[in-house]
Amino acid sequence: MLDFESFKKLLSSPKKIVITTHHKPDADALGSSLGMSNYLKKKGHEVTVITPSDYPSFLYWMKGNDDVVNFEKEDCQQQAIGLINAADMIICLDFSCLSRINELGALVKKADATKVNIDHHQDPEDFADFRYWSTDAAATCELVYDLIVKMDEKDLIDSDIADCLYSGIMTDTGGFKHPNTTKHVHMVTAELIGLGADNSKISRLIYDTNSVNRLKFIGFALTRRLVIHTDLHTAYFWISKRDLKKYDSQTGDTEGLVNYALSLDGIKIAAMFTERKDGVKISFRSIENVAVNKFAAKYFDGGGHRNAAGGKSMDSLKDTIERFEKLIKENQDRLLNQLELVNEKH
Ligand code: 5GP
Ligand code: MN
Numbered sequence: 120m121l122d123f124e125s126f127k128k129l130l131s132s133p134k135k136i137v138i139t140t141h142h143k144p145d146a147d148a149l150g151s152s153l154g155m156s157n158y159l160k161k162k163g164h165e166v167t168v169i170t171p172s173d174y175p176s177f178l179y180w181m182k183g184n185d186d187v188v189n190f191e192k193e194d195c196q197q198q199a200i201g202l203i204n205a206a207d208m209i210i211c212l213d214f215s216c217l218s219r220i221n222e223l224g225a226l227v228k229k230a231d232a233t234k235v236n237i238d239h240h241q242d243p244e245d246f247a248d249f250r251y252w253s254t255d256a257a258a259t260c261e262l263v264y265d266l267i268v269k270m271d272e273k274d275l276i277d278s279d280i281a282d283c284l285y286s287g288i289m290t291d292t293g294g295f296k297h298p299n300t301t302k303h304v305h306m307v308t309a310e311l312i313g314l315g316a317d318n319s320k321i322s323r324l325i326y327d328t329n330s331v332n333r334l335k336f337i338g339f340a341l342t343r344r345l346v347i348h349t350d351l352h353t354a355y356f357w358i359s360k361r362d363l364k365k366y367d368s369q370t371g372d373t374e375g376l377v378n379y380a381l382s383l384d385g386i387k388i389a390a391m392f393t394e395r396k397d398g399v400k401i402s403f404r405s406i407e408n409v410a411v412n413k414f415a416a417k418y419f420d421g422g423g424h425r426n427a428a429g430g431k432s433m434d435s436l437k438d439t440i441e442r443f444e445k446l447i448k449e450n451q452d453r454l455l456n457q458l459e460l461v462n463e464k465h
């Protein structure tokens with residue numbers, strides 16, 4: 120393990136750096152990656168951001184977006200492999216286990232580069248030489264800001280970097296609504312606005328930019344794809360491949376949908392099941408002390424935060440939902456009372 124001073128020293132001379140972040144990057148993943156990348160470029164490093172997949176178009180405005188290498192695109196793969204193998208340092212942002220970057224995980228693992236992990240998720244895997252990690256942070260963007268301040272280089276944060284970092288803090292706190300919205304979060308966002316972040320513009324670009332198809336899709340999902348089990352304090356959406364096709368759904372179009380289920384009076388657990396080409400992607404949300412990350416980890420090969428987690432299933436959409444309902448029934452009291460979850464019977 121490197122200590123902070125050794126990490127700082129490494130960055131005091133020009134390096135070849137690769138930054139990567141999790142599958143289907145959200146505003147915190149992309150904002151921390153581009154914020155960090157723009158900062159390191161200002162320090163004289165050669166930096167490339169590689170993402171394991173595409174991401175929503177409402178993030179394309181961030182500075183450096185045009186140079187992001189999407190590993191999912193066949194014509195980008197050789198370039199990405201070359202960059203990873205030649206890198207002096209690989210910085211992994213907003214994830215703590217290499218499975219979250221798909222095939223990139225194995226490449227990062229075997230690369231000679233110094234590995235850095237900056238993140239706020241629970242239970243980090245042990246793959247990094249330097250870790251800047253805290254589950255107390257609401258967002259990885261908050262940690263990147265703190266790290267730049269610790270490097271004594273706050274003056275390098277310009278308005279573009281401030282915009283990137285502000286975005287991730289805004290979205291990972293649910294627009295400053297979740298319980299992770301601490302005093303420190305407000306202090307950092309105040310600083311970022313002082314450094315030029317355009318908070319109102321960012322909120323409009325991320326939250327208030329819809330296509331007609333997306334609005335119609337939300338209407339359809341609310342009327343036809345929402346299942347409510349009041350007795351189980353649970354509500355969920357199920358979205359099929361056909362639904363996504365019918366509404367010409369783009370990456371990011373399902374973002375936030377699960378929150379409608381959670382907003383129902385009396386509902387404490389919400390989920391969204393989305394049928395994709397590589398299995399069923401699941402989003403879990405909860406309120407109060409209901410730990411959906413433990414539920415996701417135990418039964419759906421996932422994880423995340425207590426009130427916002429995700430997972431996946433290789434069963435059909437129908438079978439996945441049946442299994443979910445059964446597990447929720449069996450664990451109802453355990454989830455509400457923070458008890459150990461039952462072992463699944465096969
Ligand atoms: P979302 O539902 O927005 O995709 O994800 C919510 C949170 O759950 C994310 O911040 C992420 O930490 C976590 N998460 C989502 N999918 C997965 C997954 O497949 N594995 C793990 N370990 N965490 C996930
Ligand atoms: Mn995050």
